[in-house]
Amino acid sequence: MNDLSTKQVTFTLSATDGMARRGRIDTPRGDIQTPAFMPVGTAGTVKAMYPEQVRETGADILLGNTYHLMLRPGAERVASQGGLHDFMDWQRPILTDSGGFQVMSLAQLRKLTEKGVTFRSHIDGSSYELTPERSIEIQTLLDSDIIMQLDECLKLPAEYKEMERAMELSLRWADRSKTAFNNQRNRALFGIVQGGDNAELRARSAQGLKSIGFDGYAVGGLAVGEPQEVMFKVIEEITPELPTDRPRYLMGVGKPDDILGAIGRGIDMFDCVHPTRAGRHGHVYTRFGVINLKNARHRDDSRPIDEASPNPNCRRWSRAYLHHLVKTEEILGAMILSQINLAYYQELVQGCRGAIEGGRFSDFAAETRAAWAAGDL
Ligand SMILES: CN(C)CCSCc1cc(N)cc2c(=O)[nH]c(N)nc12
Numbered sequence: 285m286n287d288l289s290t291k292q293v294t295f296t297l298s299a300t301d302g303m304a305r306r307g308r309i310d311t312p313r314g315d316i317q318t319p320a321f322m323p324v325g326t327a328g329t330v331k332a333m334y335p336e337q338v339r340e341t342g343a344d345i346l347l348g349n350t351y352h353l354m355l356r357p358g359a360e361r362v363a364s365q366g367g368l369h370d371f372m373d374w375q376r377p378i379l380t381d382s383g384g385f386q387v388m389s390l391a392q393l394r395k396l397t398e399k400g401v402t403f404r405s406h407i408d409g410s411s412y413e414l415t416p417e418r419s420i421e422i423q424t425l426l427d428s429d430i431i432m433q434l435d436e437c438l439k440l441p442a443e444y445k446e447m448e449r450a451m452e453l454s455l456r457w458a459d460r461s462k463t464a465f466n467n468q469r470n471r472a473l474f475g476i477v478q479g480g481d482n483a484e485l486r487a488r489s490a491q492g493l494k495s496i497g498f499d500g501y502a503v504g505g506l507a508v509g510e511p512q513e514v515m516f517k518v519i520e521e522i523t524p525e526l527p528t529d530r531p532r533y534l535m536g537v538g539k540p541d542d543i544l545g546a547i548g549r550g551i552d553m554f555d556c557v558h559p560t561r562a563g564r565h566g567h568v569y570t571r572f573g574v575i576n577l578k579n580a581r582h583r584d585d586s587r588p589i590d591e592a593s594p595n596p597n598c599r600r601w602s603r604a605y606l607h608h609l610v611k612t613e614e615i616l617g618a619m620i621l622s623q624i625n626l627a628y629y630q631e632l633v634q635g636c637r638g639a640i641e642g643g644r645f646s647d648f649a650a651e652t653r654a655a656w657a658a659g660d661l
Pocket residue numbers: 324326347349381382383384385432435436437438476503504505506507508535536537555556557
């Protein structure tokens with residue numbers, strides 16, 4: 285294990301093209317090229333994928349999930365096994381969410397107070413308390429490389445007063461998170477901008493986080509049921525308020541079209557369960573759009589997914605075979621389609637990185653969308 289004690293986490297912005305940004309995050313466990321897509325490994329595994337397969341798709345970093353891991357197997361148990369990297373044998377960077385989002389969406393009997401949130405596990409009903417301080421402690425026990433403040437994320441639409449209350453609570457929790465973080469230099473702490481779909485609340489949140497000071501800034505409270513145009517409007521309004529020399533992470537986003545649009549509006553990092561979950565449900569992402577392999581029209585189609593793809597798995601099997609695997613719910617179907625979807629997401633962000641470097645991001649985005657629209661699926 286390399287010496288993680290002295291190095292620190294830094295961000296270098298190397299090129300811009302309009303609002304789109306090309307950069308690199310250096311961490312003690314390796315570099316993250318941005319714009320970056322982070323596969324989700326909720327319970328210490330990217331479902332149906334070996335860690336080395338995740339790396340081979342081009343991923344520099346993956347996501348762990350504090351809520352799930354604190355319930356099972358427990359943060360102290362993961363720490364006693366050497367931390368999450370050794371536990372799952374992924375030796376590159378890991379980002380962990382703070383757990384608040386999953387508590388509000390998954391746990392039972394939640395009680396939110398100024399101190400934090402108490403809840404009962406959706407697994408066995410046992411009770412837990414998650415505070416800003418405990419969330420930092422758990423993410424540090426997991427030995428995560430990028431950790432998130434505890435925040436309150438509201439679903440949209442929401443009343444102004446509710447959005448203001450949750451934003452102001454999240455700011456107070458941001459301050460407590462920063463104090464509890466205690467300036468650890470071998471990992472980064474990101475603040476999370478809240479404020480719903482209100483520009484003034486969002487600006488107040490960003491201003492408050494900047495005055496506390498974070499290694500990166502996440503845009504939370506989106507991908508929570510709002511239309512894409514509302515999400516893009518909030519991003520357009522908030523990215524100019526964020527420091528240019530720190531990474532910007534749009535949480536829980538998204539489909540390829542969401543990611544392309546958000547990169548064009550100044551976002552650097554993304555995570556979403558969509559590519560792996562869609563793969564397990566028979567939906568495969570290609571350069572020409574998404575194919576629902578459950579559809580009977582594929583059962584006699586001898587064509588591969590995409591014979592011109594750089595991904596061998598897109599050329600190796602027929603659509604008829606993949607349709608068969610999906611219909612019979614064979615495990616291999618989930619494995620193959622998860623790999624194809626993650627590899628496509630990495631191909632997309634890699635294409636964005638090259639286009640930004642070449643000053644042709646808007647052309648690249650237009651060409652990509654045209655291929656999705658014209659696709660002979
Ligand atoms: C697997 N991922 C979905 C988990 C990481 S991102 C979870 C997540 C998703 C969304 N959409 C909004 C928020 C938010 O506002 N705050 C936090 N802490 N997490 C969020």
